[in-house]
Each structure stands twice: as structure tokens, then as C-alpha cells.
Amino acid sequence: MSDRWDRQQVLGLAPDPASAKAAVGIAKPGRWGGTGGDDEALWGECAGSGKSVYRTGVDLTEPAFRCTCPSRKFPCKHALGLLLLWSEGAVPHGARPGWVAEWIEQRRERADKAHERQEHRAAKARDPKTAERREARVDDGVAELDQWLRDQVTHGLAQAEKAPYRLWDDAARRLVDAQAGGLAGQVRGLAGVPRRPGWPDRLLEEYALLRLLVRAYQRRDELPAPLRETVRTRVGFTVPQEEVLAEGERVRDRWCVTGSRDTAADQLTIRRVWLRGAETGRPALVLSFAAPGRPLEASLVVGTAVDADLAFYPGARPLRALLAERHGPAEPAHPPGTTIAGLLDEHAAALADDPWLGRWPAVLTDVRPARTATGELHVIDAKGHALPLRAADPWRLLAVSGGEPVTVSGEWTPQGLRALAAWHHNEGMVIL
Incomplete structure (x- = not known):
């Protein structure tokens, strides 16, 4: 079976804190039946409200998720709950049921056809x-x-x-x-x-x-x-992925996954996954897109690090990248960070190269949330420097910190810092 993930890796897949909390509530063997797994997949049936039973499958190779529940979140709480059971060793090894085998096979066929279409479009664009x-x-x-x-x-x-x-x-x-x-x-x-x-x-x-x-x-x-x-x-001109993988700048590092955020645009869901190299300190952005109801790329889990090659798209300040090659499994990690002054210097240098940058990845060490005299929420570092926070729900950050310094990752924009995750020396990583 695939290298078993720990609890932190699983919860890092949650699309929001509410999904993570719900997943913990249903990650109980008594709620499940017909669970099993092999080298590539997990499956099980979870008892819902009333007489509902939801069939849930996980393709561990990406990962990808399938569930018959009506939730529009990916992954849903049932997929996360099944992964939590697996992380605890509560899912036995077994043979795939027919519906799981059919789903996995369909996924492989769709991937092959998508690759063929992409090659055709690339050839046409080169005309x-x-x-x-x-x-x-x-x-x-x-x-x-x-x-x-x-x-x-x-x-x-x-x-x-x-x-x-x-x-x-x-x-x-x-x-x-x-x-x-x-x-x-x-x-x-x-x-x-x-x-x-x-x-x-x-x-x-x-x-x-x-x-x-x-x-x-x-x-x-x-x-x-x-x-x-x-x-x-x-x-609006795009560079084909094949060209990026073949000709783009390649950087190998231990890439820490510092944050993830989903947004909707033009009938698509866009997932931004931010990474930072443990050795190079270099930031990177991996984008994925999905039509409504389709799962997004979920192999990069917040709170983990992976030894990998990234291939960067060309540009004056290369930021967007593709995961080109992995050299080992993901492991829990605490990302390297900087001070508030260091972040602002880094952002200023990036703007000098690309004045149209809308957001910049931030990882701030030893900061704590605090309110100003007018009630506005900021993060403050040891030198007394402060940045405004953009937070619809600041309570998770306030609760995790408890007034103590934490590491906070997020997206820095002219309107403030949108916090995405926090690391506490005792509590570990928490999705905000």
C-alpha cells in the first residue's frame, strides 16, 4: 500500500476548517462498512443521516476523490474521514469492489484522452x-x-x-x-x-x-x-505545459506547501497552492483548474514538504510552476519564513520585475495577532512591525496563537494579508 499519511497530511487536504472538523467526527470505524484499500485506492461506505449510505473512494496516486454524497466540496468530509481511518491503520487491505475498479479505470482513460487533446491543441497553436x-x-x-x-x-x-x-x-x-x-x-x-x-x-x-x-x-x-x-x-497568451516541462527553468528543492486557496472565476474553480523552497527560500505557485462538480488537483498537501523538481513558467519574476518530478514521499514540515520587513522587501523587488502582481506568498515567523486602538486586526512581529489582516473569521488564528508567536502563511495584497495556515510549537499546523 502507498506510504501511509499522517493525520496532519490528511487534514491539510480539507477545503476549509468546517470540513476538517466534520471529517474528524465521522472518522470512526462504527460509521463505516465495506472499507478496504490497496496500493492505489481506498474505498468504503459511510452511514449518513437517516437511511442514506454514501459510497466513498479515494485514488491515492493523485489523490482524487469520489463520493455519492450531495456535498460540492472536494474532498468532502467522507473522503477525509476515510483517509483519517486509513492514516490510523483502520482500513484493511483487500480486493477492489466493482464500482471502485470501474471508477479508477475511467479516470485513467479520461487522463489519456485529455493528454491527447492537449497535444492536439499544442500542435495547432504552433501553426x-x-x-x-x-x-x-x-x-x-x-x-x-x-x-x-x-x-x-x-x-x-x-x-x-x-x-x-x-x-x-x-x-x-x-x-x-x-x-x-x-x-x-x-x-x-x-x-x-x-x-x-x-x-x-x-x-x-x-x-x-x-x-x-x-x-x-x-x-x-x-x-x-x-x-x-x-x-x-x-x-492572455499561455505557454503549453509540455513546453514548460521541456524548456522551463528547473529547480530542485525540498518544497514546503505553505497554503492553498480556491476561488471561482468564469465558471471554473481555481486552486492556488503556494510553496517555498527550504534551501533556496524561493516561492512558487502551482495552479489547477476544474469545472463545477469536478475535483481539483490535491497531491500537494498544506503542512507537508516534498523533495521535487519544479519547472517554472517563463517571466521577469518566475513564480508559477509545474510539479515536474518527485524524488520521495511528502513529509510533515514547518516552512521557513521571514520577518515583516523581509516580506515587504521581497514583495517590492517582485513588483519591480512584474508591476501587475496581484498577490504575493507570505510566510511570517514569530508573529502574533493583535488589535489596534480602532479594533483592526494585525499581525505583529518581534520588532514591532505590523501588517493588516484580511480575515472574515479571525477566531481560529486568535485561538491557535493564544497571544503567543506563531508562523503564519498567506497571500499578501495591497489590501492586507489573507492568512491561510498557521504553525504553533505545540498545536502543530492549522488551516485557517
């Missing part, structure tokens, strides 16, 4: 005539966006404050038609700029960053190659 047509359409879309931005500033921002969502959505749709999806997403995001005091200044900043990107793309031939790749990516 010179196809590439030329796309470049021409994007050029037209960028020129139209340039004029649209000029119009917004010329007409003033007062009308934008009361404008309907359609103002930005119409502009974004035209960019989608021009195959500039990256720009379209940024234009749609303008509608979400909070209408708080100082709102016009914030909107004008976003317009300025977009105009900077437009001008950079229009003058892309004059840019250094790494910055040109960053600009093309921000506009």
Missing part, C-alpha cells in the same frame, strides 16, 4: 498561420482597450461610481472575442473595486496599471525577453 491570426486579433483588442481607458479618464470617474456592471462586462466581452482573456479578467475585476472612501484613487490606479500593460504589449518587441513573456501572459 504559424494560426499564431499570426491570433496576434492580429489581440492587437485589435488591445488598441480598442487603449481607447476605452482613455475615454474613462476623459469623461471622469464620477459616472463610473454609479455605473452598472455592464460598463466593464461589455469591455471584457470584447476582449474575450479578441482572444485576450487575461486582459478581460482584469477589466471585469474593476467592477469589484470597493466603493469606500478613496475609491476614485483606487480605480484610477487600476486604470493606470492596465494602461501600462497595454503600452508594454504594444511595445513588446523592445522589451527584454523575460519581461516580454510576463506581458504576453498578463494579456
Whole structure:
């Protein structure tokens, strides 16, 4: 059977604290029947409310999950509960039932077909005539966006404050038609700029960053190659995974998984998994995408570290990467961190290379949560430096810390730090 995970690794898969708590509640042998496992899979049937019995399967090779319960979370509490039982040695080795064997086989077939489709799309994208047509359409879309931005500033921002969502959505749709999806997403995001005091200044900043990107793309031939790749990516051009794996910069390290966050965009769920090299101190971002109801990539578990090669996408500040090759199983780990001043210096250097960075990974050591005189929540380090926290529910961090220093990981943005996980010297790792 696969190397057995410990409790911390399993709970690191939970999509939120509520799922982790629910999983612990059902990880009791008496709630389960027909449990079993082999080298690649786990399965079992969990008694639900009333007469409901939910069939649950786990593909350990990725991992991936299947459950007949109505939950839309991946993994659901039943999959997590089954993994907790397995981590405790309470799942016997056995032969796969028919429904598990069929599910695993279907997964392998879909993976093969997806690989074939990806190769076909990559071959089509390499066709010179196809590439030329796309470049021409994007050029037209960028020129139209340039004029649209000029119009917004010329007409003033007062009308934008009361404008309907359609103002930005119409502009974004035209960019989608021009195959500039990256720009379209940024234009749609303008509608979400909070209408708080100082709102016009914030909107004008976003317009300025977009105009900077437009001008950079229009003058892309004059840019250094790494910055040109960053600009093309921000506009919406993608680099095939095969090309990244074959030609991208490879870095081997013991990569600590510091945080994970799921967001919804354009009828897709996007999972951002943040890593930091234990030796290099280098940050990395692994993205995965899934349509509604489909599971996301879950092999990188928060609170663990894996000896692996990452292949980085090209750019002025390479951050996004692919997991190219593992050299051993994941193990529980405490990530290396920095001070608040160190984080801000690192972020400033990254912005100098890529002014359009929306978020930056943070791992802060020996910080504690505290409230200001006005009641705002911050994290403060030993030198008295502080950062504002963006937290809809700060109580887990406050409870884990208990006023003591902890290591906190999260995403740093101009609006504050969104905490994702914390490490306490006694409590271990906790998903926030």
C-alpha cells in the first residue's frame, strides 16, 4: 500500500476548517462498512443521516476523490474521514469492489484522452498561420482597450461610481472575442473595486496599471525577453505545459506547501497552492483548474514538504510552476519564513520585475495577532512591525496563537494579508 499519511497530511487536504472538523467526527470505524484499500485506492461506505449510505473512494496516486454524497466540496468530509481511518491503520487491505475498479479505470482513460487533446491543441497553436491570426486579433483588442481607458479618464470617474456592471462586462466581452482573456479578467475585476472612501484613487490606479500593460504589449518587441513573456501572459497568451516541462527553468528543492486557496472565476474553480523552497527560500505557485462538480488537483498537501523538481513558467519574476518530478514521499514540515520587513522587501523587488502582481506568498515567523486602538486586526512581529489582516473569521488564528508567536502563511495584497495556515510549537499546523 502507498506510504501511509499522517493525520496532519490528511487534514491539510480539507477545503476549509468546517470540513476538517466534520471529517474528524465521522472518522470512526462504527460509521463505516465495506472499507478496504490497496496500493492505489481506498474505498468504503459511510452511514449518513437517516437511511442514506454514501459510497466513498479515494485514488491515492493523485489523490482524487469520489463520493455519492450531495456535498460540492472536494474532498468532502467522507473522503477525509476515510483517509483519517486509513492514516490510523483502520482500513484493511483487500480486493477492489466493482464500482471502485470501474471508477479508477475511467479516470485513467479520461487522463489519456485529455493528454491527447492537449497535444492536439499544442500542435495547432504552433501553426504559424494560426499564431499570426491570433496576434492580429489581440492587437485589435488591445488598441480598442487603449481607447476605452482613455475615454474613462476623459469623461471622469464620477459616472463610473454609479455605473452598472455592464460598463466593464461589455469591455471584457470584447476582449474575450479578441482572444485576450487575461486582459478581460482584469477589466471585469474593476467592477469589484470597493466603493469606500478613496475609491476614485483606487480605480484610477487600476486604470493606470492596465494602461501600462497595454503600452508594454504594444511595445513588446523592445522589451527584454523575460519581461516580454510576463506581458504576453498578463494579456492572455499561455505557454503549453509540455513546453514548460521541456524548456522551463528547473529547480530542485525540498518544497514546503505553505497554503492553498480556491476561488471561482468564469465558471471554473481555481486552486492556488503556494510553496517555498527550504534551501533556496524561493516561492512558487502551482495552479489547477476544474469545472463545477469536478475535483481539483490535491497531491500537494498544506503542512507537508516534498523533495521535487519544479519547472517554472517563463517571466521577469518566475513564480508559477509545474510539479515536474518527485524524488520521495511528502513529509510533515514547518516552512521557513521571514520577518515583516523581509516580506515587504521581497514583495517590492517582485513588483519591480512584474508591476501587475496581484498577490504575493507570505510566510511570517514569530508573529502574533493583535488589535489596534480602532479594533483592526494585525499581525505583529518581534520588532514591532505590523501588517493588516484580511480575515472574515479571525477566531481560529486568535485561538491557535493564544497571544503567543506563531508562523503564519498567506497571500499578501495591497489590501492586507489573507492568512491561510498557521504553525504553533505545540498545536502543530492549522488551516485557517
